[in-house]
Amino acid sequence: MKVAVVGVGAVGGYFGGLLAKGGADVTFIARGKCLEALRTRGLTVRSAKGDFSVRVRATDDPTEIGTVDLLLFCVKSYDTESAIRQALPMVGQHTVILSLQNGIDNEEKIASLVGKEKVLAGVAYIGASVLEPGAVLHQEGGKIMFGEVAGDASERVIRLKAFFDRYDLPAEGSPDMKKILWTKLAWNAPFNAINTLVGGPVKTIIENPHTFELARRVTEEVVTVAHASGVPLAFELVWERNIRFSQSYDVKTSMLQDLEAGKPLECEALNGVIIKKAVECGLKAPYNFALYALLSGLRIAS
Known part of the structure; x- marks a missing residue:
């Protein structure tokens, strides 16, 4: 599965870092000092569950990546519309966009631009912060709950759960995301x-x-x-x-x-x-x- 992480803060850095650590095909979309740090030093996570550092692919140009299977969407809620527009070159017919953002209406905003069939709702339970560009401090929790916006179970939720399991990313599907x-x-x-x-x-x-x-x-x-x-x-x-x-x-x-x-x-x-x-x-x-x-x-x- 080809993955892109949009928003490399504490949430995107931690969960994207777990995938990269496990060897998943993941690219980070970043800019400025964060992009420079990821390219030169890689991603570092200081965690109560074990520190790790990993070399990662990072770019500020989504067109370099092409379409992906999974887009972990971790930007701040006020950047939702602008960030999804910039990410459109990575969104193909079968791309799944998993929102891991604060709030209850981000999925609706994303769906208005890409179609509701491409969007999954998610919640990240984590206490973490950015120590410096390219470095995350993970202190508490570290689990994702996700599922269809409209509820009920689906094959793609089951497949995504299996994918996360493969890379030791704690996640659980839910039929009641609202x-x-x-x-x-x-x-x-x-x-x-x-x-x-x-x-x-x-x-x-x-x-x-x-x-x-x-x-x-x-x-x-x-x-x-x-x-x-x-x-x-x-x-x-x-x-x-x-x-x-x-x-x-x-x-x-x-x-x-x-x-x-x-x-x-x-x-x-x-x-x-x-x-x-x-x-x-x-x-x-x-x-x-x-x-x-x-x-x-x-x-x-x-």
Whole structure:
């Protein structure tokens, strides 16, 4: 299987690195200092599961690669449309595009340009950061959940699961990706946003009674909007999962990392989308709106 990785940050670097380490036919689409580092030094992953370095193929010109079988799409949500347009030379009749991005509407944006039959939804459960161009620090987790956007099992999901297994990339197919995407958003919306505003590792949000209560109320809003959007989530189960995951999560969120690096923030894909969906359903989401407003100010300041 011929693979291309678009977006060589922490997610693309780690999972693409696992494939390259295993000997898969994978090429990284990068630019600037990241491209230079990949070409000269290769890709380095410092991981709790074992460090490794691997020489990789990298380019900034998708036309050099031609069509691929699998495109791991790992760019920030605000770059979705522009990145998929640039990747079009790699998209053939049978190409599968697996989105590993934050948010619930990236797959729809990609499908509008390439067709929904080419898109799979995915969620990456990982705590990682970019140490420097071409180097990733992996601290927590490291698993992909993926499946058809419309749900149900499919032969291509089964084949892709077997491919990931072959290269020791932890992944699991799911017939209910809408629920999985919304469940992750129910964590991202409160914890990415609050962590970006208060700093420190994620676990401090749980330790402080005021931020703990704010996170609970934001989560409750997400669950309410999800239910109104046709994706029923059980608040008690979602909140219990959020607490269990966050109370020992001694890592900064990706949004805080972006703020510290002076990059744009994904507040539109995490809190903004909840506000938009709430309006569509005749609801209000005041806690998400407050976080979105504050994050918008931080984004401008950065």
